[in-house]
Amino acid sequence: MSFPEDARRTETDVLIIGGGVAGMMAAVGCRRSGVSPVLMTKASFPSGSSSMARGGYSAAMGHSNPADKPEFLFEDSVQASYDLCNRRLMRLMSHEAIERTHELDAWGLGLVRMENGLYHQKPSASHRYDRLLHCGKLMGKPLMQSLHKKMKAWEIASAAHVMFVDLMKEGDRVVGAWGFAYRDGAPVVVHARSTIIATGGAPQLHEVNDSPPYISGDGYAIALRAGADLIDMEFIDYQLMVAAPERIRGYPPHSSGFINAGAYLYNKDMERFMRRYDPERCERSTRAMVNRAVGTEIYEGRGTENHGVYLDTCHVFDVVNDGATADIVRVLKNCGVDLSKEPFEVASGPHTYLGGIRIDEWGRTTVEGLYSGGEASGGVHGANRTGGAALADSYVFGLRSGMGAACEAKGRERPDPEGGGWREGLERLEERANRAGGTHA
Ligand SMILES: Cc1cc2nc3c(=O)[nH]c(=O)nc-3n(C[C@H](O)[C@H](O)[C@H](O)COP(=O)(O)OP(=O)(O)OC[C@H]3O[C@@H](n4cnc5c(N)ncnc54)[C@H](O)[C@@H]3O)c2cc1C
Structure with missing residues (x-):
């Protein structure tokens, strides 16, 4: 195997790797700091788990209850995190999600409002007040469309x-990145004063997952090889996803939407087992507790033959057949499961990586010239996140990483276009491909 001779080479102040919400918010941050970045992504643009976002995100707007305030959201998040979140970052997120909300909605997100003009906010896991801002339907599409419009x-x-x-790298400093154009295999080399990794999580490392197939943890490996610290990699936010029928195994059923609607979980003996794990809150316990309970039931032999448990919504069918859960009702019906008459089978699968590249409040990693934001970065949420916190994280720290990277790029020297070791990297890859029996391109 050999790669085409001509690499596509670019120089920029800031390279953003990733075209999800965090990558686009990083571009907003760059623009706001007077720098035009270059954004590149493995899939189409825009893309990522962001495009599949379902219920919405949380912010302490105080519209459902005027008593709410960002400090309460901060407290709820610390408690939900098992006191393991980065308090400095969590406090920033709790406060700045409000400003990001006004901004995103002004750009066309289309959040649902009440008659009095205030935002409609729904309940969500581990929040003391209703804080979930929503679009009345799945959030991914309007979110990506409105941000993409801004990019254009x-x-x-x-x-x-x-x-x-x-x-x-040049010495200890990151000076850009190299890779390939998917379509023709041409090497792509981008030298940059600052580089932002916004490549999302690593759900594809798990058999059952609800994310796009190209979200495979690349950013973690890339950052680690460059010497950056990773943090909290053992903390993964699990969610319930479809266990059967087989052909939609892993389909994200927006389980928090079902649970908020009042769904019940049963094991194979039709026992409502959450009563044993959290008698007070039952299915409305923390996400971590619900998923641990589901895993325990299956592990101890009380799961279904498809290695799942039952999620029953018959008694609240009218509620789930409306809004963001309506599409899974339709999808299941097309697969022969009628939720008005029967439960469906769910299992726990990875939904959001809570760990990732260690960052500070400006998205700086532990390596000079390298920044990160969104799901690629870690430590903000600790061991468990509140409902709707992943998008809020990507808005806030995506933007901040862009501002940090842009401001600091101005003081950095231009990287040597021949430097950074990309030719050697390509050669190494070529050798490995040949050893593995690769064919001539
Ligand atoms: C089904 C589903 C529903 C969800 N619903 C909600 C919700 O309602 N509320 C909420 O708060 N959170 C939700 N989440 C979580 C949330 O959507 C994500 O945490 C968030 O969108 C992550 O955004 P991101 O920009 O960091 O990463 P992503 O949106 O995943 O984007 C990653 C980008 O990186 C690119 N990329 C990856 N590797 C490379 C590479 N090697 N080279 C170049 N580019 C690369 C990809 O092409 C992609 O453009 C949901 C997640 C899923 C999967």
């Missing part, structure tokens, strides 16, 4: 179908 209006330079393989 600002003429943010972008390229899709580019998979980055490694960062480039």
Whole structure:
């Protein structure tokens, strides 16, 4: 195997790797700091778990209850995290999610409002007040469309179908990244004063998961190889996803939507087992507790033959047949499962990686020139997150990483376009591909 001779080479102040919400918010942060970044993504643009976001996100707007305030959201999040979150970052997120909400809605997100003009906020896991802002339907599409429109209006330079393989370094400093154009295999080399990793989580490491197939933890490996610290990699936010029928195994049923609607969980003996694990809150316990309970039931032999448990919504069918849960009702019906008459089988699968690249409040990693935001970064949420906190994280720290990267790029020297070790990296990859029996391109 050999790669085409001509690499596509670019120089920029800031390279953003990833075209989800965090990557686009990083581009907003760059623009706001007077720098035009280059954004590249492995899949289409926009893309990522962001495009599949379902229920919405949480912010302490105080619209469902005027008593609410960001400090209460902070307290709820610390408690939900088993006191393991990064308090400094969590406090920033709890406060700044409000400003991001006004901004995103002004750009066309289309959040649902009440008659009095205030936002409609729904209940969500581990929140003392109703805080979930929503679009009345799945959030992913309007979110990506409104941000993408902004990217176009600002003429943010972008390229899709580019998979980055490694960062480039000069001494201890990251000076960009190299990879491939998916379509023709041409090497892509981008030298940058600052580089932001916004590549999302690593759900594809697990058999059952609800995320796009290309979200495979690349950013964690790339950052680790460049010497960056990872944090909390053992903390994964599990969610209930479809266990059967087989052909939609892993389909994300928006389980928090079902649970908030009043769904019940049963084991194979039709015991409502959450009463044993959390007698007070039952299915409305923390996400971590519900998923641990489901795992325990299956592990101890009380699961279904498809290695799941039953989620029953018959008694609240009218509620789930409306809004963001209606599409799974339809999908299951097409697969022969009628939720008005029978339960469906769910299992726990990874939904959000809570660990990731260690960052500070400006998305700085532990390596000079390298930044991160969104699900690729870690430590914000500790061992468990509240409902709707992943998107809020991507808005706040996506933007902040862009601002940090842009401001600091101005003081950095231009990287040497021949430096960074990309030729050696390509050669190493070529050798490995040949050893593995690769064919001539
Ligand atoms: C089904 C589903 C529903 C969800 N619903 C909600 C919800 O309602 N509320 C909530 O708060 N959270 C929700 N989440 C979680 C939330 O959507 C994510 O945590 C968040 O969108 C992550 O955004 P991101 O930009 O960091 O990553 P992503 O949106 O995953 O984007 C990652 C980007 O990186 C690119 N990329 C990856 N590897 C490479 C590489 N090697 N080279 C170049 N580019 C690369 C990808 O192409 C993609 O563009 C949901 C997640 C899923 C899967």
